[in-house]
Amino acid sequence: MKRNKLKLLFILLGFFCLAAGYPGTWREKKSEHFIVYFTQDEKFAQDVLDAAEKDYRRIAYDLGYARYSEFWTWDKRVKIYIFADRDAFLKATGQPSWSEGMADYTNKEIVSYAWGKGFVESLLPHEIAHLVFRDFVGFKGYIPLWLDEGVAQWEEEAKRKEIKNLIQRYYDNDNLLLVSDIMKLNIEHLKGKQGVLIRATKTKDGKDGVLFLSANNLIEIYYLQSVSLIGYLIEKFGSQSFSAFCRELRDGKSVEEALKTAYPLHIRSIQEFETGWRKYLKAGA
Numbered sequence: 001m002k003r004n005k006l007k008l009l010f011i012l013l014g015f016f017c018l019a020a021g022y023p024g025t026w027r028e029k030k031s032e033h034f035i036v037y038f039t040q041d042e043k044f045a046q047d048v049l050d051a052a053e054k055d056y057r058r059i060a061y062d063l064g065y066a067r068y069s070e071f072w073t074w075d076k077r078v079k080i081y082i083f084a085d086r087d088a089f090l091k092a093t094g095q096p097s098w099s100e101g102m103a104d105y106t107n108k109e110i111v112s113y114a115w116g117k118g119f120v121e122s123l124l125p126h127e128i129a130h131l132v133f134r135d136f137v138g139f140k141g142y143i144p145l146w147l148d149e150g151v152a153q154w155e156e157e158a159k160r161k162e163i164k165n166l167i168q169r170y171y172d173n174d175n176l177l178l179v180s181d182i183m184k185l186n187i188e189h190l191k192g193k194q195g196v197l198i199r200a201t202k203t204k205d206g207k208d209g210v211l212f213l214s215a216n217n218l219i220e221i222y223y224l225q226s227v228s229l230i231g232y233l234i235e236k237f238g239s240q241s242f243s244a245f246c247r248e249l250r251d252g253k254s255v256e257e258a259l260k261t262a263y264p265l266h267i268r269s270i271q272e273f274e275t276g277w278r279k280y281l282k283a284g285a
């Protein structure tokens, strides 16, 4: 059950581009870093605005971004569009029928409809994290999907415990992918693929092993492991080192080089990243 829920979440939070601005009669509410556009439920719009400010501060602090916060004030505020219902949202955006919302990095917009708790607890922190992270690493360097989605999922604070429990189960059962594999996997390529995929792994005892997975299994582990790797970096070494890591990425370094520079004593290779992360899981993080 939970797995299915999680999988659904990964699908729902897909990222799509869209044109800025939507026709129609919008009312608005403003705060320091956000403008919420809504048509009907004013109370919900206010809840979203309050939650967005709180999320923004927490996420910016967590990623070591706090002192750059003026980037999001005044005319650079993030716009959040809340359509009255799902039909209106789908019609205006042309999104596929399963979509619950989307974020646009370039225009700094989050677009969804008033669907309650999931909006405030999941979609909002997830998309705000994408936007903060993107502001921080810029558009020049290559940001792999595991890193982008890892950060966004990690900042869905309400889900963190559930995700940690799940990854722990995968660790206990020797079902995790190699970090080096995560770094080079092309998930888009795997979607809808039939048959059994074979991947190398390491067991808890450090022995070489093999995993037999369906494409869906593999994608699920990939997403889970992505959150866990980010959790490891932030919980173990703190926000300052994470922001140093982001700066290296922004300056065009590869992920491996950026890790080595930001964590010179602890991550001198992908191998060491793997070993350290596994120790963190072993300690029950």
Ligand SMILES: [Zn+2]
Binding pocket: 013, 014, 015, 126, 130, 148, 149, 152
């Ligand atoms: Zn995402």
